[in-house]
Structure formats: structure tokens, C-alpha cells
Amino acid sequence: MLLAAVACTDIKPVEDRVGAAEQSIAAAQAKLTSLEGKVGKIAAPAGKVEYTVRGVEIKGATSTDSLAAPTSDPAKLSDGYRYKGPGVFEPANPKRWEVSTYIWTPGAITALQGDQVNLRIFIINGDKHTTWVEGPDGKEVVKEEVQNRGREYLMTFTASQVGTYKLICNEHDPTMRAVITALPRS
Numbered sequence: 001m002l003l004a005a006v007a008c009t010d011i012k013p014v015e016d017r018v019g020a021a022e023q024s025i026a027a028a029q030a031k032l033t034s035l036e037g038k039v040g041k042i043a044a045p046a047g048k049v050e051y052t053v054r055g056v057e058i059k060g061a062t063s064t065d066s067l068a069a070p071t072s073d074p075a076k077l078s079d080g081y082r083y084k085g086p087g088v089f090e091p092a093n094p095k096r097w098e099v100s101t102y103i104w105t106p107g108a109i110t111a112l113q114g115d116q117v118n119l120r121i122f123i124i125n126g127d128k129h130t131t132w133v134e135g136p137d138g139k140e141v142v143k144e145e146v147q148n149r150g151r152e153y154l155m156t157f158t159a160s161q162v163g164t165y166k167l168i169c170n171e172h173d174p175t176m177r178a179v180i181t182a183l184p185r186s
């Protein structure tokens with residue numbers, strides 16, 4: 001009898017600990033079940049995205065020996081194109097003709113709604129670009145500023161609206177226009 005009483009006394013604390021452990025496991029399982037219901041539904045926190053954008057001029061030239069000059073002036077197709085016809089700008093090389101345009105590269109950027117978007121802009125070609133950012137609603141979200149060759153500029157805005165923001169250079173629009181698409185966060 002004495003032996004049995006000792007055994008019961010020893011087992012009781014163990015049973016208590018097992019019971020406590022079972023309660024902890026049950027609580028953890030309940031927590032896990034509640035979290036599983038939220039998987040894929042938790043929006044990522046708003047962040048900061050930064051892109052380096054370059055202002056560049058791209059050119060294409062040939063000779064009338066290879067290809068006749070265009071019959072309509074490319075500069076009249078859009079404000080964004082430049083054209084140097086045969087002999088007009090290069091008398092010493094009368095057969096050469098050239099087309100060019102200014103662009104931003106990259107020209108398409110993606111962000112999530114609520115992100116702070118930093119555009120770190122470096123001007124490689126062109127002495128002067130008057131640059132600003134337009135929001136999806138057509139309103140100015142970054143004030144217009146003059147940007148010069150060889151300088152770096154930081155344009156910052158919060159993409160509070162879903163839709164397309166535009167980085168625009170007045171002098172070389174519409175070709176010098178980059179789009180920043182703000183997607184819904186979840």
C-alpha cells in the first residue's frame with residue numbers, strides 16, 4: 001500500500017504538466033487556424049521604391065546611298081522627333097540624314113499604391129529639360145523643375161492613387177515621357 005501511495009504522489013505532478021502542455025498545444029492550434037484564414041489576405045506594408053532614370057537622346061543616321069530620305073518630315077509627326085535632312089545640316093556630307101528623339105529610360109515603372117516613389121534622375125543628353133510628374137487624375141504631384149545635362153535630381157511622391165503617373169519633359173514630350181503604374185496593394 002505504501003508503495004502505491006508513493007507512486008500516485010509521483011504521477012500527479014507529471015499529469016499536471018501533461019495537462020498544461022495539452023492546453024498550450026490546443027491554444028497554439030487555435031492560433032494557427034485563425035492565422036491560416038488570413039494567409040494571402042494580409043497587405044504588405046507600404047514601402048519605398050527607388051528607380052534610377054536617365055534622360056537620353058537616341059539617334060539613327062544613314063546615307064541616301066542606302067535609303068532615300070523620308071518624304072514627310074519626321075519632326076512634324078510629333079514634337080518629340082528631330083530630323084536633319086540630306087545636305088541641310090551637313091553640307092560637307094550631303095547624303096547623310098539623321099533622325100533622333102529624347103526618351104527616359106526606363107520608360108515604364110511599377111509601384112504599389114501607398115509606396116513612396118523616388119525617381120533619381122540623371123540627364124545624359126540635352127542641356128535643358130523642364131520636368132514634372134502628373135498623377136492619374138491629371139494633377140501635378142511633383143512640381144516642374146529645370147534639369148540640366150550632367151546633373152542628378154531626386155523627384156519624390158507618394159503613389160496614393162491607383163493608376164498611371166507620368167514623368168514628363170515639356171521640351172521633348174510626348175516621346176520623353178515615362179509611366180509609373182501604381183497597382184492596388186492587395
Ligand SMILES: [Cu+2]
Nearest residue numbers: 129169172176
Ligand atoms: Cu527633355
